[in-house]
Amino acid sequence: MKQKLGIVIAILAMGAVLALSLIHDSKANAAHSPEQAIKKTILAYLNALNSGDIDSLVQYSDDLRFPDKSVQKDTYTQNKFQQSITDITIKTLEPQTATSYMVIFSAKIDGDPRDNLPIPVVYKYGKWLVVMGQQQQ
Template identity: 30%
Template structure:
């Protein structure tokens, strides 16, 4: 009887974990990704910035990390303005940030690549 109760509790825990993950919408995942990326920009967390992006300028992730380590801009006051669904595999995020004291509004494409969503950067260079 005790094994049955323990087994039942474990099953409920596993199922509730699965349902909460399934309950996260694509919009929420993309919004979370953008929010995490903005936080990484502000804290200059290079590993996270590389993780969340597909930088078209650097096909090699090691080169991307190396170049990101030379970023001197002071980025603060980041904010998501809008996230718009373009298709099932693409969103567009408009964000606002202060870079070295200047207010900038930028728009980034976000694409589903295999199982993960990535913010596309470097397309303007």
């Protein structure tokens, strides 16, 4: 009888641990929603553009004009990609498909207030990337 009671207690304890684990995982997944990851990517990309951080620009973008990342980096370096971007406000994130969103934001670009600026993002290679060069395709 004591052995059966011990087994029941062990099973209940394992069930409680499993339930707590599932609750923790669901909270962690909610905290890492696509929307939050997309906002983080957009802000990182715009901050890289603001500071002229070419490595981060390449890291956070999928520039369709440059399938080769080394060519993308060389071109960005030669063109000295940098703009003054301040007062960034992400207004909406509109899902286009399960793996793409259109982000609408406002900011001051080189001191000029801009509103309703669209920037596409896509989930590729296990992360969200800003899509550049789309009009050339």
